Amino acid sequence: MKANEKLTVAFGEVLAPWVLAGDNKGIIIEIFESAVAPLGYEVTPIYLPYARRINAYQMGLVDVASDMNPNTIKGHNLVGFFSDIAYSYENFAFSLQKRNFHFTHMDQLKNYSLLSWQDAAIHLGAEYAKMVKNHPHYSETFDQYNQVKMLFLERYDVVQMDAQIFAYYRAKISESNDKISIQQVDRFPLFGASPNGFMFRTKKLRDAFNEQLTHLKTSGEYANIFARYSMDSAKTAIQAPELPIN
Structure with a gap:
């Protein structure tokens, strides 16, 4: 893909405060947009229930799908390139x-x-x-x-x-x-944390995203994204999890 090209990304439909579809905001959206902005991409979000998100990715309707982990990739036989853990x-x-x-x-x-x-x-x-x-x-x-x-x-x-x-x-x-x-x-607490990332169609874009994600974590902007939602309308305390810096 060329710089400044639109990047269609499938996000969850009802996942506040992680995804606030009505406002095109949320923790996950901001993490992704902040990581790809330096690469010159414009994000076009699509909000879908989980099963339809999988189908959209499999049918080639989106470039990237959120809420992926090795279990879902294996369970749905997804083909592509999985990012580093972006949130949990x-x-x-x-x-x-x-x-x-x-x-x-x-x-x-x-x-x-x-x-x-x-x-x-x-x-x-x-x-x-x-x-x-x-x-x-x-x-x-x-x-x-x-x-x-x-x-x-x-x-x-x-x-x-x-x-x-x-x-x-x-x-x-x-x-x-x-x-x-x-x-x-x-x-x-019977289930433990559920680490997630993004599924990309191209290795080049996945690798570039991973590099920028690491920068977000080391620069402090990653924690700032979580902090912006610490006093949202639901008055929930959101803290950035301790995730590895790959």
């Missing part, structure tokens, strides 16, 4: 405190209704996939606002999602004067 979600199992659950291992979730995000069974690896394979009350959704609401409405015993996304949508529910969100919640 931190997933928890959330339940209402009044249920008095005490989860210490993800296998315990088999006994309770569980709502997760789209393609989690592939994205989170073998142990998670094994747990949900024969789970009688397991579902996935692309709408994580609704996912949080389903917990407070007691439609599901447990929801599994990133801590920052949960906090964001909990605050959004509260802003709508819906009192259900004042309920106390427990969270259980």
